[in-house]
């Protein structure tokens with residue numbers, strides 16, 4: 001198997017004057033070449049923090065990053081600014097929800113992309129750049145015409161497509177998208193997701209997709225990591241986790257989504273709120289909201305249990321991945 | 335044909351905004367341009383019925399909601415509640431109308447002033463509308479309402495300011511507050527789109543229970559089609575200010591006839607990874623509702639369009655009982 005990124009015991013802590021926020025806590029994760037991994041979880045669970053820390057885009061002054069993030073032979077945690085500069089855009093690229101606002105309003109789209117192209121390839125010829133950019137624009141379903149337009153002449157959906165094209169100029173190995181389609185309406189989002197999946201096969205990029213919308217993951221990813229309060233609850237193939245979720249939190253999250261087809265089931269949610277991330281909590285982090293929590297859950301943090309390449313962090317399962325007590329089958333009821 | 339008149343009758347309602355011209359002199363000579371945010375919408379609703387309104391961003395959903403609540407006066411048309419014109423109702427007794435028709439907005443943080451406590455925010459309108467005789471009685475009503483919505487301990491929550499509550503809690507309070515007036519008609523404009531999925535369902539279920547208990551008619555505006563299907567009895571699909579398809583929510587989702595609805599639904603992702611999506615591509619970007627037409631507004635993006643489609647706006651056809659489609663080539 002061809003491993004691209006391995007995160008080990010990775011933690012991110014925000015340190016402010018008065019308090020610390022433990023936003024990501026000792027997480028472990030492996031991503032293979034060609035994977036598309038969706039990271040989901042409710043607001044404040046640490047998804048963006050994890051991505052920003054991997055990209056080393058968090059201000060060093062008030063963040064602590066510990067652990068390892070092995071990215072094709074380099075540890076992202078240890079790289080200095082110069083080394084980081086070399087791999088950004090080139091090997092590691094990112095698209096944010098607000099990326100489309102980052103374009104300068106007074107310059108045409110084409111020349112703006114040319115500038116970004118020249119950052120890593122200062123000697124590239126005009127023809128080389130033009131053919132690369134128009135190729136990428138076509139990949140995201142935009143016409144060459146866009147090259148000569150100003151940002152205000154494009155709709156939100158078109159601008160976000162431009163941002164995606166820009167992120168691909170240097171053929172990165174890993175592309176991180178943080179809520180990149182969230183602000184768009186269904187039609188545009190559906191089309192862009194489709195384009196992303198196709199383009200990925202053409203360009204051979206690996207993708208991390210951060211979103212709170214599980215349907216985005218179902219439509220565009222092969223793996224999913226469910227995050228809660230700075231920790232992973234369950235990681236596995238989309239087809240397994242969404243069809244047959246093991247962790248009580250994953251079940252709760254899925255039952256909050258109504259489906260378009262089939263019977264109209266009663267919508268259930270997860271009552272309660274995220275814990276205070278400034279205090280370190282003993283035991284399973286989800287225990288205060290979990291309907292199946294036992295005394296053990298409140299005292300001992302569950303270790304990852306592996307079952308056919310899927311991992312779940314929950315005391316309901318034995319180290320072999322079996323349910324310890326059949327009566328304890330995770331259910332969700334009001 | 336129905337013999338009984340409907341509880342709520344939206345009768346050819348329109349909201350047109352004049353487009354501001356960049357050039358003052360031009361505007362005199364130039365033909366006046368209109369943004370037809372809502373254009374001749376007619377729908378009938380029964381007591382306790384929930385209508386979902388879906389469509390792309392900018393198609394006029396919020397404008398329709400505002401006009402129905404008469405936060406803006408429609409350019410044309412009227413809405414009747416129990417056969418009484420709401421225009422007349424507003425003229426005769428604004429307070430009564432405001433009580434009867436409630437609107438819940440997308441952003442709960444904008445709904446409440448940050449300067450007042452929840453108690454002040456809840457008590458004031460009750461007093462204005464003369465609900466409860468004394469302040470103590472009004473407090474009691476509020477506490478009961480908060481507790482019924484799972485906001486406990488209610489008397490402690492009443493003391494807080496809006497910024498001391500989460501978005502989900504605030505949105506629940508805003509729905510509970512609107513129910514205090516026992517409205518007959520509730521317009522909920524994307525009431526959960528700002529909230530986390532895990533708290534969404536509580537709020538949706540609360541809205542459903544309350545409307546069932548009080549037999550109130552609800553218009554549920556959303557761009558989340560799966561959620562709308564879950565919530566609504568009927569669905570209206572809007573495109574550039576017009577309703578292009580209307581019917582039972584399951585019919586609209588499972589058997590859409592209008593090319594736009596078909597495309598819209600095919601583009602929705604579900605959480606089932608095995609589902610094979612057959613996406614119908616919609617060409618181009620949504621046009622703006624400035625002097626659209628003369629033909630079918632969707633024609634420039636429609637995969638089924640013919641030459642005729644560009645010439646006249648298609649008539650609404652009842653393709654099966656209660657299922658109405660505004661397309662000449664629906665078959």
Ligand SMILES: Nc1ncnc2c1ncn2[C@@H]1O[C@H](COP(=O)(O)OP(=O)(O)OP(=O)(O)O)[C@@H](O)[C@H]1O
Pocket residue numbers: 014016021023041042043044045046047048049050212277
């Ligand atoms: N600069 C900061 N200083 C202190 N705490 C922070 C800072 N930035 C984020 N946090 C906190 O860290 C936690 C994780 O935030 P993060 O933005 O990573 O969440 P998220 O999962 O991306 O949420 P969302 O879905 O809302 O984007 C939150 O509790 C947040 O309040």
Ligand SMILES: Nc1ncnc2c1ncn2[C@@H]1O[C@H](COP(=O)(O)OP(=O)(O)OP(=O)(O)O)[C@@H](O)[C@H]1O
Pocket residue numbers: 351369370371389390391392393394395396397398557622623
């Ligand atoms: N006061 C106004 N003056 C001029 N144009 C307006 C006004 N209010 C709305 N519009 C226009 O009317 C159209 C419909 O807007 P509306 O807000 O109703 O759309 P919507 O369906 O609610 O969209 P969204 O899903 O983005 O909320 C848009 O083109 C908008 O720009």
Ligand code: SF4
Pocket residue numbers: 247248249284285286287288290291292293294297302313314315316
């Ligand atoms: S470890 Fe215990 S508290 Fe945590 S999710 Fe599993 S059952 Fe619930």
Ligand code: SF4
Pocket residue numbers: 592593594630631632633634636637638639640643648660661662663664
């Ligand atoms: S009338 Fe013509 S253009 Fe309009 S939706 Fe029907 S087929 Fe398409």
Ligand SMILES: [Mg+2]
Pocket residue numbers: 047048049
């Ligand atoms: Mg985020």
Ligand SMILES: [Mg+2]
Pocket residue numbers: 395396397
């Ligand atoms: Mg709106």
